[in-house]
Amino acid sequence: MKKLTKKMILIKNKTDSKKNYHIDESLLLLKKFSTKKFNESIDVSIHLGIDSKKSEQNIRGYTLLPHGIGRIIKVAVFAKSEKHVKEAVSAGADFIGLEDLVEKIKNKVINFDIVIATPETMKIVGKLGTILGPRGLMPNPKLGTVTENIFKTVKNAKIGQIRYRNDKNGIIHASIGKINFLEKSIKENLYALLISLNKAKPSQSKGIYIKKIVLSTTMGAGLKIDQSTLH
Template identity: 60%
Template sequence: MKKNTKKAKFLNNLMPNKKIFEIEEGIELLKKMAISKFNESIDASINLGINPKKPDQNIKNSIVLPFGTGKTIKLAVFTTGENINIAKKLGAEYVGLHDLVEQIKEKKIKFDIAIASTDTMKIVNELGPILGPRGLMPNPKLGTVTDNIENAIKNAKYGQINYKNDKNGIVHTTIGKINFPNKDIQENLNALLTSLKKLRPLNLKGEYIKKVTISTTMSLGINIDFNNIT
């Protein structure tokens, strides 16, 4: 507990009195806060002025960040035929169909993203009760149900993020690692916000993006002035 108290005091002492930071100074402050021995992830939380109870106002999308996330992504790829060889060559950790479905049912494997070729979805749908609650069900809107398995795997391995709002209308997602160059972190955040802006619901009145906060795995949240971000 003493260590936690010391760290909390350290982080609080670092935080200036000002409430909102320009993106450049926000990233600099974030790096000062990252004192853990491991390479902390950088997360972005975007508060949206949507009503999550209205289906036509919910936000869900995927993008490939310009500089990736810095995470090692484990893939499960449901496919057949030549696509099996393609998936294995591209480094997918788990590849198959019926055997892969059984492994997941028996909870023998863990992965971060599931990709499925279109012709396998009739079988993959059996996993809905398992993958759905974990946010891992392949989805054509996210590019994870596709006939282009090669492209989907490359995107996922390089730095594709899938994001959606939670029940409070907030989007939470990773935008990099603390050891990324400042410019790369900024451009990843720019890409996320640009993607979000394109999804503004047509019937939404008032402010859409209300607040942008960045933080590391262990740091305090820093509010960013997003008005000057592309």
């Protein structure tokens, strides 16, 4: 069980865990209780009405947040052809390679947030399955990270495209900005994610699809959101 910090306890004492907060009120409270020591992330947990035990109902996808997530994203690209290498360089990829990149990742020489690969390089990337898989970083066509369009994919990753997948409890976890973002920007990022999730709704999912939305900061407790205030 996650240990409660002093800040979490403070927020719990100052808020109502049973209440569904207006989106605007929740953002004001999160900002009020945010630490001054560093720029915390704004995180969202979205409980979906899916049966995660059934593979056809599991959700995975990606969407471009209009205001990014407030930090620099480091991208590693596996590319073989001269065309794809040039695209990766032009788009601002941080690391580009093949076997040499495999060795750097194995030896923990580099730090990165996302791995993108062309289809022809996947046999090489497959050697990193035990390293990338547990971290959710293995390139996947469904997540748009196995692609021929290297330039666009890298560019989107650098400016704020996030990838998501539900956990075993059917919950999507994502960062949608920083505490110093304008409330309007945080809301627009959240809306972009919700629109993407609604488009990804499996036909087998019955009843309420988006069951609960909780916003929190890196060091803070969560606030449930009244979905009727999201528009």
